[in-house]
Amino acid sequence: MTTDRIKEAVRAYYAQIAQERTSCCTSSCGCAAGYAEEVLASVPVEAQMGLGCGNPFALGALPRGATVLDLGSGAGMDCLIAAQHVGPEGRVIGVDLTPEMVALAQENARKVGLHNVTFVQGDIEALPLPECSVDVVLSNCVINLVPDKARAFAEAFRVLRPGGWLLVADLVRQGALPAYWEDDPEAYARCLAGTIPEADYLAAIEMAGLVIEAVTRAAVEGPIVSLQVRARRPL
Numbered sequence: 001m002t003t004d005r006i007k008e009a010v011r012a013y014y015a016q017i018a019q020e021r022t023s024c025c026t027s028s029c030g031c032a033a034g035y036a037e038e039v040l041a042s043v044p045v046e047a048q049m050g051l052g053c054g055n056p057f058a059l060g061a062l063p064r065g066a067t068v069l070d071l072g073s074g075a076g077m078d079c080l081i082a083a084q085h086v087g088p089e090g091r092v093i094g095v096d097l098t099p100e101m102v103a104l105a106q107e108n109a110r111k112v113g114l115h116n117v118t119f120v121q122g123d124i125e126a127l128p129l130p131e132c133s134v135d136v137v138l139s140n141c142v143i144n145l146v147p148d149k150a151r152a153f154a155e156a157f158r159v160l161r162p163g164g165w166l167l168v169a170d171l172v173r174q175g176a177l178p179a180y181w182e183d184d185p186e187a188y189a190r191c192l193a194g195t196i197p198e199a200d201y202l203a204a205i206e207m208a209g210l211v212i213e214a215v216t217r218a219a220v221e222g223p224i225v226s227l228q229v230r231a232r233r234p235l
């Protein structure tokens with residue numbers, strides 16, 4: 001399948017979820033797995049769509065006053081949580097490919113009266129941000145959807161300030177995937193067919209110049225594994 005076809009399928013799939021306000025909550029999603037009840041209670045239910053596959057905040061506390069970028073911000077849940085970590089003197093930017101998701105995230109931020117959270121439509125393979133402009137890059141269940149993962153990690157490296165963190169939760173695979181997924185656009189959009197082996201995923205992070213500091217994993221289903229990685233751009 002061409003990269004354009006994959007991106008179009010991904011955009012259409014998440015546009016429908018945003019418009020219908022449906023949660024994906026399939027076997028491939030974590031349905032807000034790993035978040036404390038009080039954290040979930042602090043964000044609007046409309047932002048909790050069960051689209052993540054882990055909890056990137058479990059990898060490290062975000063510093064107050066930090067500028068945070070969320071790659072593939074969806075309905076905005078992790079951005080709204082990040083805003084609580086960084087406080088009013090910090091700033092949070094969510095980038096998402098799907099305009100309908102960006103609109104939903106903006107609506108969710110308005111509901112909680114946050115003015116230091118911005119959502120922009122964009123492709124994480126070509127981030128609309130200057131180099132060395134953010135302290136922390138977050139991402140939750142997104143890079144598996146991106147055809148050129150090396151480019152996405154290179155972009156994360158580019159926008160991070162030296163010493164800044166990448167905190168990522170994502171799905172990878174251990175072993176082979178069913179062959180019929182390869183031609184199934186929905187299998188890509190559902191965070192399945194675009195998964196790559198864990199070793200290749202970690203190598204792509206390192207190839208971008210980031211230094212891996214911590215890795216945790218949990219089985220999801222069959223060959224699909226939920227991975228959480230903390231990596232740092234060296235000083």
Ligand SMILES: C[S@@+](CC[C@H](N)C(=O)[O-])C[C@H]1O[C@@H](n2cnc3c(N)ncnc32)[C@H](O)[C@@H]1O
Pocket residue numbers: 010011014049050051052053071072073074075076077078095096097098101122123124125139140141142145146191
């Ligand atoms: C599984 S959802 C995860 C959303 C959010 N991170 C969360 O945890 O709730 C994947 C999101 O990534 C976005 N996405 C997919 N490919 C992208 C790309 N190349 N650039 C930016 N966003 C992308 C989709 O539009 C969708 O909102």
